[in-house]
Amino acid sequence: MTASLVGIGAAPGIAVGPPLLVEPPVTEVADPGPAGPPAFEKERLHAALTQAAEELHAIAERARGFAGDEAEIFEAHAAFAEDPELEERAVALIDAGRSAVAAVGSAFAAFRELLAASSSEYLAARAADLDDVSARVVAILAGVARAPELPPGRWVLLARELTPSQTAEIPREQIAGIVTETGSPTSHAAILARTLGIPAVVGASGVLRVADAARHIALDGRTGEVHVDPEEEVLEAFAVRDAQEAARRAHLDAARFEPGTTADGVAVELVANVAGLDDITSARAAGAEGAGLVRTELLFQDRRVEPTVEEQATYYGAVLAAFPGQRVVFRTLDVGADKPLPFVAREPEPNPALGVRGVRLSLRRPKLFEHQLRALLRSHRDRPGGGVTGIMFPLVSRVDEVVAARSELRRVADDEGIALEGIEVGVMIEVPSAALAAERIAAHVDFLSIGTNDLLQYVFAVDRLVAEVAELADVCEPLVLDLIGSVVEAADRHGAWVGVCGETASDPGVAGALVGLGVRELSMVPGALGEVKDLLRRHDLATLRSVADQARRAASAGDARALISRLG
Numbered sequence: 234m235t236a237s238l239v240g241i242g243a244a245p246g247i248a249v250g251p252p253l254l255v256e257p258p259v260t261e262v263a264d265p266g267p268a269g270p271p272a273f274e275k276e277r278l279h280a281a282l283t284q285a286a287e288e289l290h291a292i293a294e295r296a297r298g299f300a301g302d303e304a305e306i307f308e309a310h311a312a313f314a315e316d317p318e319l320e321e322r323a324v325a326l327i328d329a330g331r332s333a334v335a336a337v338g339s340a341f342a343a344f345r346e347l348l349a350a351s352s353s354e355y356l357a358a359r360a361a362d363l364d365d366v367s368a369r370v371v372a373i374l375a376g377v378a379r380a381p382e383l384p385p386g387r388w389v390l391l392a393r394e395l396t397p398s399q400t401a402e403i404p405r406e407q408i409a410g411i412v413t414e415t416g417s418p419t420s421h422a423a424i425l426a427r428t429l430g431i432p433a434v435v436g437a438s439g440v441l442r443v444a445d446a447a448r449h450i451a452l453d454g455r456t457g458e459v460h461v462d463p464e465e466e467v468l469e470a471f472a473v474r475d476a477q478e479a480a481r482r483a484h485l486d487a488a489r490f491e492p493g494t495t496a497d498g499v500a501v502e503l504v505a506n507v508a509g510l511d512d513i514t515s516a517r518a519a520g521a522e523g524a525g526l527v528r529t530e531l532l533f534q535d536r537r538v539e540p541t542v543e544e545q546a547t548y549y550g551a552v553l554a555a556f557p558g559q560r561v562v563f564r565t566l567d568v569g570a571d572k573p574l575p576f577v578a579r580e581p582e583p584n585p586a587l588g589v590r591g592v593r594l595s596l597r598r599p600k601l602f603e604h605q606l607r608a609l610l611r612s613h614r615d616r617p618g619g620g621v622t623g624i625m626f627p628l629v630s631r632v633d634e635v636v637a638a639r640s641e642l643r644r645v646a647d648d649e650g651i652a653l654e655g656i657e658v659g660v661m662i663e664v665p666s667a668a669l670a671a672e673r674i675a676a677h678v679d680f681l682s683i684g685t686n687d688l689l690q691y692v693f694a695v696d697r698l699v700a701e702v703a704e705l706a707d708v709c710e711p712l713v714l715d716l717i718g719s720v721v722e723a724a725d726r727h728g729a730w731v732g733v734c735g736e737t738a739s740d741p742g743v744a745g746a747l748v749g750l751g752v753r754e755l756s757m758v759p760g761a762l763g764e765v766k767d768l769l770r771r772h773d774l775a776t777l778r779s780v781a782d783q784a785r786r787a788a789s790a791g792d793a794r795a796l797i798s799r800l801g
């Protein structure tokens with residue numbers, strides 16, 4: 234039966250092929266049977282966790298060959314299996330009379346609930362990772378086979394949600410594409426699909442029902458379209474799209490290592506947002522000229538104790554080593570009540586987005602802040618290949634916070650005996666009061682990096698996690714473009730440069746307008762660099778300025794967007 238639906242595009246590309254249902258991993262055994270003596274069950278538990286960890290280390294080793302840094306996902310999974318707190322929880326359940334298989338299932342389920350309840354999309358997406366590990370341990374204990382043998386051929390995998398190890402264990406050449414009922418584009422399975430170049434659509438609600446007994450599935454991993462047993466015209470249209478995509482990719486690929494510039498040669502630094510070591514591979518492959526936003530919170534979030542200064546310095550050093558001679562901007566810790574840190578006890582807040590987050594937390598936890606600054610300074614001192622290292626403070630709302638953060642940086646640098654040479658200090662402009670105080674803030678720093686994700690949230694009072702009101706927060710609203718223009722003008726008066734590192738920088742037309750407003754650094758997801766570079770190289774600065782000036786004075790966001798979209 235022919236049917237069409239739309240999910241979320243998670244990895245670009247067109248795929249057509251017969252569907253193959255991938256069953257979810259078994260995370261709990263319905264009838265685990267009677268428990269043996271506790272000592273026996275504990276021994277079985279420990280052996281199964283050890284075997285699972287060994288298997289995961291081996292998968293990581295193998296995945297390094299085809300997925301580069303993404304293979305680290307499996308090392309993280311191994312760490313789940315080796316987590317002493319998890320084993321302790323399961324042991325307590327065994328002591329209460331449960332079997333090893335029942336106990337480990339419940340212990341993982343409890344961890345999963347904690348993650349799934351997190352308001353952070355990133356942490357919630359990690360819940361699926363935990364299932365993956367849990368299924369492996371349960372399968373070992375129950376003595377059932379994992380990783381089903383696939384019939385020969387190339388398939389469109391259909392699943393409620395694919396786990397990373399299912400994605401990595403099925404041979405790449407047998408996967409034409411992936412469609413899942415649920416899942417998020419930030420799940421590790423989606424990240425892996427992007428790395429492996431497998432077109433994927435997630436969140437295709439209802440697909441398992443309509444595709445039952447289907448013969449063919451066609452999907453577009455960019456638009457999220459899924460067609461079940463498509464008509465001939467759909468297949469023809471998809472073939473044309475496929476050819477166009479391939480030609481476009483080849484065109485963008487050819488210019489990937491060219492510098493970012495306008496048609497008349499005005500340099501615009503096109504750099505990448507990096508959240509973990511995984512992103513570095515894609516940033517480098519996409520020709521990023523550096524990193525404009527290194528989100529450091531990942532190093533802190535999944536931890537029960539604060540990472541040591543040495544551990545942090547090693548991590549920052551690894552990021553710096555990936556961009557020799559280029560500018561790398563680290564953002565100091567941006568966590569708060571909505572992204573809690575297990576090792577920082579805090580009272581819950583009614584409005585976490587307005588509470589103690591970003592630099593507010595760093596200034597209230599001087600040791601935490603000091604340790605991070607020490608690590609950043611040491612990694613800069615030991616940086617191989619040189620290059621400018623940026624250190625910027627998030628969620629600044631007042632000039633005195635900038636003064637305090639900067640003076641702490643100077644104090645720690647003096648204490649370490651490290652000169653600030655080669656270090657640029659910056660502030661993220663994410664709060665309206667900071668945008669309005671840009672002139673005074675710019676007097677204290679080398680650069681301002683506009684975080685439009687939060688700036689839009691606070692300008693429009695639109696929670697960035699609530700989809701229903703998302704369209705109210707539009708960067709093309711002339712008042713926002715005007716605010717950004719005035720931030721650039723204020724910074725110019727103090728010789729500070731201005732970048733944009735929010736998601737808006739990855740929209741090619743908007744990026745063109747931002748350059749027209751005077752922004753000279755754009756930091757984005759690596760996958761967007763090619764399209765943005767292409768647009769900038771097609772227009773001279775005078776054109777971009779004229780579009781930006783008109784958009785800034787337009788009557789509505791619609792009018793401004795129409796002007797911007799003419800940039801093509």
Ligand code: PEP
Nearest residue numbers: 663684685686687734735
């Ligand atoms: C932003 O707010 O635009 C930004 C880049 O920071 P984050 O999305 O990490 O809050």
Ligand code: MG
Nearest residue numbers: 663684686687
């Ligand atoms: Mg932000």
